[in-house]
Amino acid sequence: TDNDEIYFGMTKSIFKIAANKPCYFEAKGQYAEGATDDNNVIAGWCSTFAANTLIDDGGGPVASATMAVIYKIDGGTVWRCRSQIGAAVGITDTVSTATAGGTADQTLGVEILPYNATNAKVIYTLDGNPLYDSNGKAIVHDLVYTNAVNMSPIWGCKNGSGTAEVLVNDYIAAFQAR
Numbered sequence: 631t632d633n634d635e636i637y638f639g640m641t642k643s644i645f646k647i648a649a650n651k652p653c654y655f656e657a658k659g660q661y662a663e664g665a666t667d668d669n670n671v672i673a674g675w676c677s678t679f680a681a682n683t684l685i686d687d688g689g690g691p692v693a694s695a696t697m698a699v700i701y702k703i704d705g706g707t708v709w710r711c712r713s714q715i716g717a718a719v720g721i722t723d724t725v726s727t728a729t730a731g732g733t734a735d736q737t738l739g740v741e742i743l744p745y746n747a748t749n750a751k752v753i754y755t756l757d758g759n760p761l762y763d764s765n766g767k768a769i770v771h772d773l774v775y776t777n778a779v780n781m782s783p784i785w786g787c788k789n790g791s792g793t794a795e796v797l798v799n800d801y802i803a804a805f806q807a808r
Contacts, residue, residue: 633686634794637672637786638802639679645782645806647696647775649747653806655698657785658737659799667707668790671730671797674699674740675804676784684788693717696778698752698771700738700761702730704790709738709761711754713771715778722771726754726761735800748776 645653657673670684677696684691688704691697694717700709709730714721730736739755752771754761760768783804787797 632789632792635670635681635684635786635788636797637679637683637784638799639676639784639786640782643677643780643782645675645804646780647742647744647750647773647778649744651807652741652743653804654742655740655783655802655804656737657783657799657802658735659785659797660733660735661731661787661795661797662733663731664789664795665791665793668704668793669731669795669797670702670704670788670790671786672699672701673738673785674701674783675742675781677779677781679782679784679786683784683786686788688790690723696781698740698742698773699784700740700754700756704788706730709756711752711761711769711771713752713773715773715775720774722773724763724769724771726756726769727764728756728761742773744775748774750775
């Protein structure tokens with residue numbers, strides 16, 4: 631049914647952005663659209679993976695969470711990148727030029743590199759290469775993480791129509807310096 635969803639995550643969120651503790655997420659998988667361009671997909675770090683982590687009807691990721699994710703929305707055909715802390719602190723959302731999904735596996739990576747006590751660089755990759763914006767620049771967000779909460783890795787999808795969408799997962803990996 632329309633807006634059915636499934637997420638892989640952890641029952642306990644044990645990762646938190648902190649000074650001198652970089653973290654890296656990677657997931658390899660594949661999906662082909664069941665209905666033209668209606669699949670919604672999310673991969674990366676998020677403090678929630680409950681129902682409606684991806685908002686119904688192509689609304690993108692939930693409005694209030696600690697996150698650094700790569701996602702695709704219903705009606706779109708390219709990967710997008712979002713970083714945010716809660717609802718009030720700097721949501722940065724960038725549309726890439728890279729086609730999302732298809733018949734071949736894709737490897738999505740999200741690296742968070744704190745560079746001082748309050749800020750981190752968030753780097754987004756596809757198949758080991760940077761995701762680029764429409765100006766040909768690598769997508770790198772500067773995230774103020776002072777109010778970050780614990781996160782877990784997330785990988786999931788949500789139907790954008792009555793046609794069942796499928797997300798095939800090869801692996802998910804998540805690491806953080808301790």
